[in-house]
Amino acid sequence: MNFRDRMLDEYKEILKTYIHDQTEQALYMSQKFSRKSIEYKISPEEMISLHKTSIMDLEPDLPESLLLSLDILLEVMMSYGLAYREHQSLRTIQRELINEIEVAASMQQTLLGTQIPRISSLDIGAISVPAKQMSGDYYHFVSHENGAISVAIADIIGKGIPAALCMSMIKYSMDSMPDDSQNPGDVLERLNRVVEQNVDPTMFITMFSGLYHPDNHTFYYSSAGHEPGFFYHAETGTFEELQAKGLLLGVDKKAKYNEYERKVEVGDVILLMSDGVTECRTEEGFLEVDTLIAYIKKYIHLSAQDIADKVYKELEYLQDFQLRDDFTLIILKRTA
Amino acid sequence: MMDSSVKIINEWDIVAARQLGRNVAKELGFGTVDQARITTAISELARNIYLYAGQGEIMIEKVESGTKKGMTIISRDEGPGIPDLRKVMEDGFSTSGGLGAGLPGVKRLMDEFSIESTPGKGTFIQSVKWLR
Numbered sequence: 078m079n080f081r082d083r084m085l086d087e088y089k090e091i092l093k094t095y096i097h098d099q100t101e102q103a104l105y106m107s108q109k110f111s112r113k114s115i116e117y118k119i120s121p122e123e124m125i126s127l128h129k130t131s132i133m134d135l136e137p138d139l140p141e142s143l144l145l146s147l148d149i150l151l152e153v154m155m156s157y158g159l160a161y162r163e164h165q166s167l168r169t170i171q172r173e174l175i176n177e178i179e180v181a182a183s184m185q186q187t188l189l190g191t192q193i194p195r196i197s198s199l200d201i202g203a204i205s206v207p208a209k210q211m212s213g214d215y216y217h218f219v220s221h222e223n224g225a226i227s228v229a230i231a232d233i234i235g236k237g238i239p240a241a242l243c244m245s246m247i248k249y250s251m252d253s254m255p256d257d258s259q260n261p262g263d264v265l266e267r268l269n270r271v272v273e274q275n276v277d278p279t280m281f282i283t284m285f286s287g288l289y290h291p292d293n294h295t296f297y298y299s300s301a302g303h304e305p306g307f308f309y310h311a312e313t314g315t316f317e318e319l320q321a322k323g324l325l326l327g328v329d330k331k332a333k334y335n336e337y338e339r340k341v342e343v344g345d346v347i348l349l350m351s352d353g354v355t356e357c358r359t360e361e362g363f364l365e366v367d368t369l370i371a372y373i374k375k376y377i378h379l380s381a382q383d384i385a386d387k388v389y390k391e392l393e394y395l396q397d398f399q400l401r402d403d404f405t406l407i408i409l410k411r412t413a
Numbered sequence: 414m415m416d417s418s419v420k421i422i423n424e425w426d427i428v429a430a431r432q433l434g435r436n437v438a439k440e441l442g443f444g445t446v447d448q449a450r451i452t453t454a455i456s457e458l459a460r461n462i463y464l465y466a467g468q469g470e471i472m473i474e475k476v477e478s479g480t481k482k483g484m485t486i487i488s489r490d491e492g493p494g495i496p497d498l499r500k501v502m503e504d505g506f507s508t509s510g511g512l513g514a515g516l517p518g519v520k521r522l523m524d525e526f527s528i529e530s531t532p533g534k535g536t537f538i539q540s541v542k543w544l545r
Contacts, residue, residue: 126446151445155453159518163504166517170504 080117084110089131096135118165120158125151178238182210185241189248194220198291198413201226202381204389205405213240214351214403217251221259224291229264230407231284232303232351234325243276247284261286261299265323265334269301272327282326285349286334287409294341294411299334301326304352307370309377311344316370319347346377346384347409353402354392364395381408418472419459421490427459430471437473437484441544450522451484451542457515458488458538466492466535476541483543486523491535498530 091110095103114124129147132139193201205214219227231247233240250271251264258264264286272282285303289296300321308317319339324332341347356363376387385406393400419430434455438448455471462469469490476485495501501516516538520526523540530536
């Protein structure tokens with residue numbers, strides 16, 4: 078016999094017990110009963126009706142006025158019942174949406190996937206963790222025919238799904254860029270035009286574009302308003318910001334991007350990041366640059382991927398495992 | 414079969430429509446919970462007419478289909494109509510205020526529900542509750 082068929086008897090029993098000796102046991106039984114009735118989608122108005130039927134049966138001499146009052150209670154409960162059912166259906170919709178976003182997020186991971194290139198003189202590591210399901214950070218590597226490696230890291234101002242959709246466009250334009258336009262400044266100029274033409278004017282993208290030449294061990298770079306990276310001098314054990322000036326992508330279609338260069342010695346490390354790294358917030362406020370550098374320094378002797386992973390772990394811990402912004406960190410370490 | 418209807422012009426007509434619906438529901442043998450559901454649905458439909466269309470009518474009919482018995486509630490008005498039906502049938506829309514208060518609720522309270530609306534011409538809603 079299912080619950081709907083036996084609920085009247087069960088309810089009557091609880092009511093009877095309670096009327097007889099007001100035990101906590103009976104109250105507990107009614108709590109269990111209410112859980113069960115929610116499980117079987119019994120509406121509030123049905124409960125009132127059930128109550129009325131039960132009490133009329135148990136106490137036939139109740140005053141008419143009391144029974145009539147239950148009619149009003151039933152009527153009043155109608156709207157609660159409707160609100161409850163609406164809530165149930167909205168929950169179902171919410172679950173469906175969450176599932177859809179999960180599918181989209183995993184698709185984004187596939188779409189935006191990039192291979193970390195392998196070359197003999199450079200050890201490369203990268204980590205990118207979204208704050209929510211969809212990431213607004215993006216990084217990309219290209220190995221050129223002449224042996225040079227392009228690296229790009231971008232951050233969409235704005236988060237979530239719109240940012241993620243925009244990322245796919247950036248990735249597509251980077252993939253369709255000819256192999257001869259490797260210069261970081263040119264890359265940014267091209268992308269700037271794409272973004273300016275195709276993206277909503279309220280959406281901006283910051284990007285750092287770099288090119289590593291293994292022939293002369295020089296790193297060329299340009300920035301479109303992106304978080305400056307760090308350069309670690311192995312010889313002196315010091316860090317320096319990789320400053321570069323340039324307008325955000327999508328602001329002005331005529332924007333030009335200066336190119337900077339830096340000689341990389343064995344043991345030197347280039348660190349590129351999104352603002353999710355530098356603007357990592359703790360209870361005491363923003364993370365100080367010195368603190369960040371101290372963490373990096375602690376692990377600078379490790380392999381590139383290990384540096385990225387360990388620094389992420391430290392900052393994750395520092396923020397109580399709650400990322401407020403997408404986190405991306407790329408490490409290029411000259412090994413030979 | 415006797416069909417009956419109530420013209421909805423002012424708020425008191427909502428009460429008359431409810432009363433008519435309750436009488437028919439009782440006559441057919443609907444229990445108190447279903448009576449409350451049917452009258453709540455009538456209330457919602459009549460209120461929509463009163464609030465958004467200005468005037469219209471609620472018609473109550475007994476229906477039979479094979480061995481099934483039940484009642485049909487029809488709401489008809491010549492008001493401004495509903496431009497986006499999908500929207501008014503969405504949960505959470507009516508509660509945030511605006512047109513077509515509680516149509517998803519009416520759909521839930523009844524067993525069958527259909528709606529036609531032409532902007533500028535009016536709205537026609539038909540819903541059925543079957544006796545179990």
